[in-house]
Amino acid sequence: MSFNYLVFVKQVPDTKNVTGQAMKPDGTVNRAALPAIFNPEDLNALELAIQLKERFGGEVTVATMGPPAAAEVLRQALYRGADKVALITDRAFAGADTLATSYTLSCFAKNTTKFDLILCGRQAIDGDTAQVGPQLAEKLDLPQICYVEEVLALDKKKIRARRAIDGGFETVECPLPLMLSVIDSNEPRPPSVKRMMKYKKAKTRAELAAKRSSYTDAEELARQEQEYRAKGLWIEEFSAADAKADPERIGLKGSPTKVKNIESVVLKASEMKKVEASEAGIRSLVGELIKEHILG
Amino acid sequence: MTSKIGNVWVFAEQEGGKIASVSLELVSKGRELAATLGVKTEAVLLGNNIEKSTATLFHYGCSKVYLAESPDLEPFTVLPFADTIIKLAKQHRPNILLFGATPKGRELAPRVASALLAGLTADCTNLRIDDFDDKINGKSYKNKLMQIRPAFGGNIIATIVNTWEDPQMVTVRPGVMRLGEPDASRKGEIEKVKVEIPAHLKVLKVLDKVQKEKSVDLLSSQIVVAGGYGVGSKENFRLVYDLARTIGADVGASRAAVDAGWIDHDHQVGQTGVTVRPKLYIACGISGSIQHRAGMAESGIIVAVNSDPGAPIFSVAHYGIVGDLNDVIPKMIKAYKTKG
Numbered sequence: 248m249s250f251n252y253l254v255f256v257k258q259v260p261d262t263k264n265v266t267g268q269a270m271k272p273d274g275t276v277n278r279a280a281l282p283a284i285f286n287p288e289d290l291n292a293l294e295l296a297i298q299l300k301e302r303f304g305g306e307v308t309v310a311t312m313g314p315p316a317a318a319e320v321l322r323q324a325l326y327r328g329a330d331k332v333a334l335i336t337d338r339a340f341a342g343a344d345t346l347a348t349s350y351t352l353s354c355f356a357k358n359t360t361k362f363d364l365i366l367c368g369r370q371a372i373d374g375d376t377a378q379v380g381p382q383l384a385e386k387l388d389l390p391q392i393c394y395v396e397e398v399l400a401l402d403k404k405k406i407r408a409r410r411a412i413d414g415g416f417e418t419v420e421c422p423l424p425l426m427l428s429v430i431d432s433n434e435p436r437p438p439s440v441k442r443m444m445k446y447k448k449a450k451t452r453a454e455l456a457a458k459r460s461s462y463t464d465a466e467e468l469a470r471q472e473q474e475y476r477a478k479g480l481w482i483e484e485f486s487a488a489d490a491k492a493d494p495e496r497i498g499l500k501g502s503p504t505k506v507k508n509i510e511s512v513v514l515k516a517s518e519m520k521k522v523e524a525s526e527a528g529i530r531s532l533v534g535e536l537i538k539e540h541i542l543g
Numbered sequence: 544m545t546s547k548i549g550n551v552w553v554f555a556e557q558e559g560g561k562i563a564s565v566s567l568e569l570v571s572k573g574r575e576l577a578a579t580l581g582v583k584t585e586a587v588l589l590g591n592n593i594e595k596s597t598a599t600l601f602h603y604g605c606s607k608v609y610l611a612e613s614p615d616l617e618p619f620t621v622l623p624f625a626d627t628i629i630k631l632a633k634q635h636r637p638n639i640l641l642f643g644a645t646p647k648g649r650e651l652a653p654r655v656a657s658a659l660l661a662g663l664t665a666d667c668t669n670l671r672i673d674d675f676d677d678k679i680n681g682k683s684y685k686n687k688l689m690q691i692r693p694a695f696g697g698n699i700i701a702t703i704v705n706t707w708e709d710p711q712m713v714t715v716r717p718g719v720m721r722l723g724e725p726d727a728s729r730k731g732e733i734e735k736v737k738v739e740i741p742a743h744l745k746v747l748k749v750l751d752k753v754q755k756e757k758s759v760d761l762l763s764s765q766i767v768v769a770g771g772y773g774v775g776s777k778e779n780f781r782l783v784y785d786l787a788r789t790i791g792a793d794v795g796a797s798r799a800a801v802d803a804g805w806i807d808h809d810h811q812v813g814q815t816g817v818t819v820r821p822k823l824y825i826a827c828g829i830s831g832s833i834q835h836r837a838g839m840a841e842s843g844i845i846v847a848v849n850s851d852p853g854a855p856i857f858s859v860a861h862y863g864i865v866g867d868l869n870d871v872i873p874k875m876i877k878a879y880k881t882k883g
Contacts, residue, residue: 262695349657373695375814376665381621381653390622390747393650407750413558413646415754419620421747428650503662503707507675507689510700519857522846524866526874532846532862533878541823541844542766542790542879 248403250305250423252296253362255352255383256289256324258317259373285320288368290327290435295398295427296366297328297436303401306330308360312340312351315453318482325446326438333359334451337487342499345374349382350501354492355485356387364406365426369394377428384426392419396432449480548686549638549709551577554628554651555586555600555608556643558619562588562599564722564762565643569715570603571723572670573641579672580686582638583607587631589624591617597733602725606732609635613738615745618752619647622744625654631736632659637710639688641670644714656712662705663712664690668719668837675704687711697814697833718762718818757809759793766823769795769812769839770805773828773849773868777805782872783827789876795819795839797829813838825875827868831856848872 260281296307309324311317312335321332335355343351356362365384370377377393384391394411399418401407407420411430450458455471475481487497495501522532536542551573556563566586573584585607586600597608609631615623624647632640632655640655642648644666656663669691675684688711690703705711761767768790770783780800787794795812796805812819814834824842829835831847831854839845840859847860848871857863864871 260695262698344662345653346657346660346662349653374665376663377649378653378656378663378665381650382657385625385654385657391650391654392747393621394646411646412752412754414757415752417749417753418751419747419749503660503705504664504690504703505675505677505679505706507702507704509694509702511698519860519863522862522864524864524871524874526878529864529871529874530878530881532864533875533882536823536844537882539844 292366292429294435344502345378347501353386354490380428552637565717568720572720601731611736640710764793766792771797771829772799
C-alpha cells in the first residue's frame with residue numbers, strides 16, 4: 248500500500264508579537280516587519296502525514312502559497328521528513344481572501360499533483376478562520392473530516408478517524424480521496440539534524456538567482472538547477488499559470504471580501520475605583536456590590 | 544431604482560432538537576439587521592423529527608423557518624447539510640446568512656460559501672448595516688453588512704465587506720451577540736423543504752459518538768470568578784473555587800491557567816474560549832491579555848485582583864484591588880459571610 252499525502256501549510260506572522268507599527272497605512276499587515284513562523288497547526292498536519300507514511304507507506308508532499316520568503320517553511324518541512332515541496336508563488340496571488348486562496352490551492356492540487364489525502368491545519372493564527380480547508384475540499388468536490396485527532400485505520404478505499412466535536416469526539420469513516428483538517432493533538436517532531444544539514448541548502452530558482460552576485464548567466468543558472476535537482480535540493484515554484492489558475496479568480500480580484508478599514512485596539516477607558524486590599528476596603532466593596540444587587 | 548433584496552437568514556443549529564443558544568443570539572441580531580433593511584428574519588433548520596423546535600425560533604422572532612427533515616440529516620454530517628443549504632440559498636437568495644462559529648458552523652459555512660462563491664468572514668464580534676465606498680475599485684455599495692472582527696491575535700479590529708453577490712456570510716462565536724427576549728405568543732410560517740441528498744454526498748459514516756455535557760456553561764453564568772496564571776498552582780485554584788461557592792458563582796480561567804493544566808478548557812474565557820457577559824466578573828491573578836479581555840470586557844461589573852498595579856486587566860476593571868490574591872480572596876469570603 249502506498250498513498251500520496253498532500254499537506255498545505257502557511258507561513259504566518261507570529262501574532263503574539265504584532266504591534267501597531269506592523270500595520271501599513273492602507274490597513275494591510277506589514278509582514279516584513281514581523282517574525283514569520285510555521286503555522287502551529289500546520290505542523291500537526293505535517294506530523295500526522297509523516298506518521299501515516301511511516302504506518303502505511305507513501306510520499307509526503309508539502310506545499311505553501313506565499314511570497315518567495317515562504318520557501319523557509321518548506322525547508323522546515325524537509326527537515327522534518329517531507330519528501331517533496333512546492334512553493335505556489337505569484338505576485339498575482341497578493342490580497343487573496345480565503346475563497347481566492349482555496350481556489351488557487353485547488354488548481355495546484357488538481358493540475359499538478361496526485362493525492363489520496365489532503366491534510367491542512369485546522370486554522371492559521373493570523374486569521375483564525377479555519378475556512379481554507381473546507382473551501383478547498385468543496386472546490387475539489389472532496390469529502391472532509393475536520394478537527395482530526397487521530398487516524399485509526401487507512402486502506403486503499405477508506406479512512407477511519409477520530410475527530411473532536413463539541414464536548415467530545417466522533418469516530419467516522421470516509422472513502423478516499425478526502426481532506427483532513429488537523430488539530431493540535433499530536434506532538435510535532437523537531438527537525439532532524441541530519442536532514443537539516445542536507446536540506447538547509449535547498450533552494451528555489453529565485454533564491455539561486457539572488458545568490459549569484461558576479462554573473463547571472465542563464466546557462467550557468469540552468470546548469471546549477473540541474474545540479475540542485477539531482478541532489479534533491481530543488482524547491483519547485485509554481486506560478487498562477489503553472490497551476491492553471493484563472494487570473495480572474497485569484498488574488499485581490501478573486502476575493503469577494505474587501506477590508507473597509509482597520510483600527511488598532513484601544514483600551515476602553517474605564518473609571519476604575521481603587522479598592523484597598525485591607526479588610527475594611529474589601530468589606531466596603533462587597534457591601535457596595537450587595538447594595539447594588541450585583542451580589543445576592 | 545432598487546431591486547428587491549433578500550431576507551436575513553440564520554442557520555439554526557440543533558442537537559437532539561435543542562436549538563443552540565448561539566443560533567437564538569443570531570436570530571436576535573438578525574432581527575435588528577432585518578429591521579434596518581426592511582426585510583424579514585428567517586431560519587433554516589435541518590435534522591430529523593425536529594418540527595417542534597421551530598416554536599423556539601418563532602418565539603425569538605423568526606417570521607419563517609425553512610424546515611428540512613430527513614434521516615440523511617441525522618446525525619449531523621457536513622456534506623448533506625451543505626448541499627441542502629446551498630440549494631435553498633440558490634433558490635431564495637438571502638441577503639445575509641449567519642452561522643454560529645461552533646465546530647459545526649465552522650466546517651459547514653466555508654463549504655456553503657465556496658459553492659455560492661460568497662465571501663465569508665469568521666468570528667465577527669459586531670454586525671451592522673452601512674454603505675461602502677470601495678475606493679480602490681471606484682465602486683459604491685448601499686446597505687451592506689459591515690462584518691467587524693478582531694484579527695492578528697486580537698491586536699486589530701477589521702471591518703470587512705462582501706462585494707460580490709449575496710448572500711453576505713459570517714460566523715459569530717457563542718455569547719458575542721446579545722440574546723433577545725423570547726415572546727411565546729409569536730408565531731411564524733413553516734416551509735417544509737424537500738430533501739434529496741445525492742448518493743455521493745452520503746459517503747461519510749459516523750460510527751461512534753461520545754459527547755458529554757460541558758463541566759460548566761459559563762455562557763449563562765450571572766457571576767464568574769476567574770483565575771489566571773497568578774493563582775500559581777492547581778492546588779491554589781481551591782481559593783478561586785471557595786470564593787465562587789461562597790457567592791454563588793461559576794469558575795472561569797485564563798488561557799494561561801488552562802495551558803498550565805490547572806483547570807479544564809471548558810472554563811476558559813477569551814478569544815479561544817467562551818465570551819461571557821455576566822453581571823459580575825471577578826478576575827483573580829489574571830494579567831488581562833487582549834485575548835482574555837475580548838472574552839469578558841462586556842461584563843456588567845469587573846473586579847480585578849492582581850499584585851501587579853500595571854496589569855492590563857485594570858484598564859477594563861470597574862474596581863481594582865492591588866494585592867496578593869492569597870490574602871484578598873479570604874478577605875472577600877469573610878466579608879461576604881459576615882455581610883449585614
